[in-house]
Amino acid sequence: MMIDWEVVIGLEIHAQLATRSKIFSGAATAYGAPPNSQANLVDLAYPGVLPVLNAEAVRMAVKFGLAIGATIARRSIFARKNYFYPDLPKGYQISQYEHPVVSRGSLNVLLDDGTAKTVGVTRAHLEEDAGKSLHEGLANATGIDLNRAGTPLLEIVSEPDMRSAKEAVAYMKKMHTLVRYLEICDGNMQEGSFRCDANVSVRPRGQEKFGTRAEIKNLNSFRFVEKAIQYEVARQVELIESGGKVVQETRLYDSDKDETRSMRSKEEANDYRYFPDPDLLPVEIDEGFIATVRATLPELPDEKAARFARDLGLSVYDAGVLSASRELGAYFEAVLAHLGSAHAKLAANWVMGELSSALNRDSVEITASRVSPAALGGLLARIVDATISGKIAKDVFEAMWAEGQGADDIIEKRGLKQITDSGAIEGVIDAVIAANPKQLADYRAGKDKLFDFFVGQVQKATKGKANPAQLKDLLKTKLGGSA
Amino acid sequence: MLHNLSVGELAERLRSRELSSVELTRHFLGRIERLNPALNALITLTADAALAAAAAADRRLADGERAPLLGIPLIHKDIFCTDGVRTSCGSRMLDNFVAPYDATVVARLKEAGAVMLGKANMDEFAMGSSNETSYYGPVKNPWNTAKVPGGSSGGSAAAMAARLASFTTGTDTGGSIRQPAALTGVTGVKPTYGRVSRYGMIAFASSLDQAGVFARTAADAATVLKAIAGFDPLDSTSVDEPVPDYPAMLDAPLKGLKIGLLREFFDGLEPRNAALIHDSLKVYTSLGATTVEVSLPHLPLSVPTYYVVAPAECSSNLSRFDGVRFGYRCDQPKDLADLYKRSRGEGFGPEVKRRIMTGTYVLSAGYFDAYYLKAQKVRRLITEDFRAAFQQVDLVVGPTTPTPAFDIGAKMDDPVTMYLNDIYTIGANLAGLPGISLPCGFVDGLPMGLQLIGPHFSEGRLLNAAHLYQLATEWHTHAPRGYE
Numbered sequence: 001m002m003i004d005w006e007v008v009i010g011l012e013i014h015a016q017l018a019t020r021s022k023i024f025s026g027a028a029t030a031y032g033a034p035p036n037s038q039a040n041l042v043d044l045a046y047p048g049v050l051p052v053l054n055a056e057a058v059r060m061a062v063k064f065g066l067a068i069g070a071t072i073a074r075r076s077i078f079a080r081k082n083y084f085y086p087d088l089p090k091g092y093q094i095s096q097y098e099h100p101v102v103s104r105g106s107l108n109v110l111l112d113d114g115t116a117k118t119v120g121v122t123r124a125h126l127e128e129d130a131g132k133s134l135h136e137g138l139a140n141a142t143g144i145d146l147n148r149a150g151t152p153l154l155e156i157v158s159e160p161d162m163r164s165a166k167e168a169v170a171y172m173k174k175m176h177t178l179v180r181y182l183e184i185c186d187g188n189m190q191e192g193s194f195r196c197d198a199n200v201s202v203r204p205r206g207q208e209k210f211g212t213r214a215e216i217k218n219l220n221s222f223r224f225v226e227k228a229i230q231y232e233v234a235r236q237v238e239l240i241e242s243g244g245k246v247v248q249e250t251r252l253y254d255s256d257k258d259e260t261r262s263m264r265s266k267e268e269a270n271d272y273r274y275f276p277d278p279d280l281l282p283v284e285i286d287e288g289f290i291a292t293v294r295a296t297l298p299e300l301p302d303e304k305a306a307r308f309a310r311d312l313g314l315s316v317y318d319a320g321v322l323s324a325s326r327e328l329g330a331y332f333e334a335v336l337a338h339l340g341s342a343h344a345k346l347a348a349n350w351v352m353g354e355l356s357s358a359l360n361r362d363s364v365e366i367t368a369s370r371v372s373p374a375a376l377g378g379l380l381a382r383i384v385d386a387t388i389s390g391k392i393a394k395d396v397f398e399a400m401w402a403e404g405q406g407a408d409d410i411i412e413k414r415g416l417k418q419i420t421d422s423g424a425i426e427g428v429i430d431a432v433i434a435a436n437p438k439q440l441a442d443y444r445a446g447k448d449k450l451f452d453f454f455v456g457q458v459q460k461a462t463k464g465k466a467n468p469a470q471l472k473d474l475l476k477t478k479l480g481g482s483a
Numbered sequence: 484m485l486h487n488l489s490v491g492e493l494a495e496r497l498r499s500r501e502l503s504s505v506e507l508t509r510h511f512l513g514r515i516e517r518l519n520p521a522l523n524a525l526i527t528l529t530a531d532a533a534l535a536a537a538a539a540a541d542r543r544l545a546d547g548e549r550a551p552l553l554g555i556p557l558i559h560k561d562i563f564c565t566d567g568v569r570t571s572c573g574s575r576m577l578d579n580f581v582a583p584y585d586a587t588v589v590a591r592l593k594e595a596g597a598v599m600l601g602k603a604n605m606d607e608f609a610m611g612s613s614n615e616t617s618y619y620g621p622v623k624n625p626w627n628t629a630k631v632p633g634g635s636s637g638g639s640a641a642a643m644a645a646r647l648a649s650f651t652t653g654t655d656t657g658g659s660i661r662q663p664a665a666l667t668g669v670t671g672v673k674p675t676y677g678r679v680s681r682y683g684m685i686a687f688a689s690s691l692d693q694a695g696v697f698a699r700t701a702a703d704a705a706t707v708l709k710a711i712a713g714f715d716p717l718d719s720t721s722v723d724e725p726v727p728d729y730p731a732m733l734d735a736p737l738k739g740l741k742i743g744l745l746r747e748f749f750d751g752l753e754p755r756n757a758a759l760i761h762d763s764l765k766v767y768t769s770l771g772a773t774t775v776e777v778s779l780p781h782l783p784l785s786v787p788t789y790y791v792v793a794p795a796e797c798s799s800n801l802s803r804f805d806g807v808r809f810g811y812r813c814d815q816p817k818d819l820a821d822l823y824k825r826s827r828g829e830g831f832g833p834e835v836k837r838r839i840m841t842g843t844y845v846l847s848a849g850y851f852d853a854y855y856l857k858a859q860k861v862r863r864l865i866t867e868d869f870r871a872a873f874q875q876v877d878l879v880v881g882p883t884t885p886t887p888a889f890d891i892g893a894k895m896d897d898p899v900t901m902y903l904n905d906i907y908t909i910g911a912n913l914a915g916l917p918g919i920s921l922p923c924g925f926v927d928g929l930p931m932g933l934q935l936i937g938p939h940f941s942e943g944r945l946l947n948a949a950h951l952y953q954l955a956t957e958w959h960t961h962a963p964r965g966y967e
Contacts, residue, residue: 045803048570051719052719279689
């Protein structure tokens with residue numbers, strides 16, 4: 001009998017906090033600097049140096065906690081996680097263990113099938129990143145780059161609430177949106193600013209007890225998260241069905257081979273000997289601080305989507321897309337500021353359509369768009385006031401994108417202004433009818449489809465400038481009325 | 484002689500220009516050259532830099548500057564990082580380590596114009612009570628060179644007793660200032676935890692370590708403490724509490740001072756030692772103080788508690804010495820594990836290894852609750868005992884050590900007996916309290932110490948009590964033979 005397997009997934013997301021300096025030292029956190037140029041004596045763990053907590057990192061963690069409706073610990077404690085590794089200069093990582101700054105929050109995720117799901121967030125804690133070992137270009141040696149050592153991380157641990165790789169990706173994407181909304185993380189996954197570990201297990205559907213889980217380390221793209229989980233689920237199911245047992249272990253995903261490999265088992269796991277770091281005082285957070293941080297919270301993605309749907313009449317899908325990034329939402333609202341909210345649907349279609357494809361095609365960030373929100377609003381206003389048709393508007397948009405001019409200049413220069421003078425349109429219609437007697441006869445004999453032929457001929461003659469609605473009305477009258 | 488003058492007296496001569504800092508510095512450098520070989524109190528001598536600093540101090544003095552430590556020579560314990568100068572921490576591990584920065588204590592004294600003569604010998608990584616664990620060999624006690632000077636700041640204490648500097652710095656994690664001060668007959672002050680910055684002081688046990696001072700007198704110690712104390716943004720555990728004008732508090736009358744006699748300190752105390760403490764109390768009652776017996780019921784647990792907490796922290800603090808970035812690295816490591824094992828195996832001495840292993844053990848899964856957590860609970864109980872005592876009395880007194888200085892080599896094979904030497908000093912560290920050890924007499928020709936412990940941030944009152952005791956007695960003026 002085939003067993004119906006249920007997949008259980010929990011994610012640990014590491015979001016690099018966008019502070020200017022490190023979590024316990026004054027060194028800069030900018031990415032891509034020459035090796036060890038951003039590691040000071042504290043990062044290098046010189047004898048005698050001491051960590052000093054960066055208050056900005058705490059503020060960001062609290063901001064995150066408030067955004068997911070979590071409990072903010074009034075007192076949280078930094079602990080030392082002890083292990084030896086060359087990229088860990090102190091021989092311990094400063095992290096939060098028993099008393100994290102954020103606990104018990106949740107995140108709403110919209111799934112592909114349109115249903116919503118709430119994923120629990122167990123905790124989020126502050127910790128420092130390690131450095132990097134470099135092997136390339138070094139013969140018989142390993143280089144250590146400690147630029148990243150001490151970079152602040154927020155580790156966001158979810159409940160085991162996700163039931164498929166797609167759900168896990170949807171959750172991770174939503175978290176990615178949120179941290180960028182909050183401006184606490186730049187979300188750059190190539191640079192490792194946003195990455196995750198996935199805890200994956202399977203159990204027969206209906207069974208309450210979780211299966212034994214494997215932890216897949218260091219996934220730094222949405223695609224890898226999906227593929228790694230899919231591979232791991234298939235591996236576990238196959239293993240169990242062929243009489244084997246899943247062992248608790250840490251696995252690594254190899255994206256070239258699309259498979260996960262064992263790194264170390266539970267038995268080989270380090271004993272980290274956590275204990276409170278005596279160099280750092282407990283972090284005390286009072287109501288006043290929380291209130292100050294709360295006041296800096298932006299409108300969150302869910303709130304924005306709800307407002308777009310409610311106030312602007314957008315579909316849930318459109319509202320979701322337009323609120324998925326803070327910059328996209330801001331652009332859209334700036335267009336509306338010029339166009340008026342009555343035309344929100346038109347603006348939404350254009351921002352999600354023409355604009356987004358142009359940005360994608362040329363790999364331009366929306367904040368650097370060659371067509372500004374005001375310019376796009378100006379173009380759409382010409383559709384609304386019937387100066388041009390939607391079809392012509394697409395050409396005008398391309399010209400604006402290429403030349404950087406405003407819509408009106410391009411319409412004027414190219415003579416694209418729509419013909420709305422009935423007399424002029426009638427003249428063209430008459431000429432077209434006169435030139436096509438056979439088609440006229442066929443149409444009148446009942447070949448209705450020929451109506452589109454006449455529309456095409458008229459637009460051809462006017463270079464598409466005839467107002468489409470007027471054209472249709474007049475043509476209908478001419479073709480039928482004088483019969 | 485210049486080396487017997489107090490910091491205050493020397494400062495006056497320097498200001499009046501009847502003495503220059505260069506002359507004074509040369510005087511001490513000459514004594515070090517002559518007397519140190521028999522003592523081994525210094526690891527590094529920085530004579531040229533000292534003379535340059537002295538010349539700079541003389542220029543400032545000539546400009547009329549009147550800072551209290553301007554031009555005064557000192558020796559730093561080799562646990563403090565000194566920019567451009569080897570900072571060994573008494574270990575082979577750091578024998579080649581030249582610190583690239585100054586510890587806050589060093590920077591503050593430099594700014595005050597004090598002149599560093601060199602770096603003092605110490606127990607390796609401050610782990611020891613006899614200065615026998617140093618990679619650079621034991622320090623001899625100037626009172627009897629067959630005896631230990633105490634530890635871990637044994638070099639600083641011996642240098643002070645031998646009059647090799649006007650004052651010296653030390654650190655006290657379980658008694659490492661007070662115990663050697665007692666065994667060498669000098670004044671040693673361990674301030675409240677957080678009173679002096681730990682930045683640049685190589686960590687042994689972070690929650691216990693505190694920098695302090697050895698001086699000829701309590702008055703000198705007050706001057707030095709004022710210079711080094713105070714909040715440091717680089718040390719999160721330093722306390723943002725104003726620094727009182729300690730020298731101005733020295734002469735406050737002791738009438739009405741309530742002194743608590745620590746019952747637990749006298750249980751089984753050698754009668755001659757006990758007699759010295761009781762004599763000291765008579766001095767205090769003659770100055771108007773009253774004495775009452777107080778009890779700290781959990782104090783007998785302080786040694787085992789300390790030997791869980793301190794090793795736990797040290798096992799983690801010393802992980803950074805891995806042969807990768809600085810310090811000792813083994814020859815031709817085969818691989819990473821070999822690099823770690825041999826660099827640490829060869830770089831650390833036996834006592835350091837013993838404590839790292841103990842600390843690793845007590846933090847391990849399955850033992851953490853029984854040792855580390857339990858020790859933290861007892862630590863709180865000891866702190867509570869002190870708090871309760873200080874509701875009855877202003878300060879508590881007792882002996883600093885159970886016995887006078889012991890023979891070099893006598894306890895090296897028996898760590899537990901060695902650890903018990905700190906039985907009277909550890910409590911103050913566990914509770915974070917300030918303490919002072921003062922010379923209070925001799926047993927078998929060796930100096931003994933009187934210990935005063937006060938509530939948090941009571942350094943002013945402690946120095947005041949110590950100063951008035953020294954005005955009434957002359958134990959602190961005795962110099963070992965050959966070092967007068």
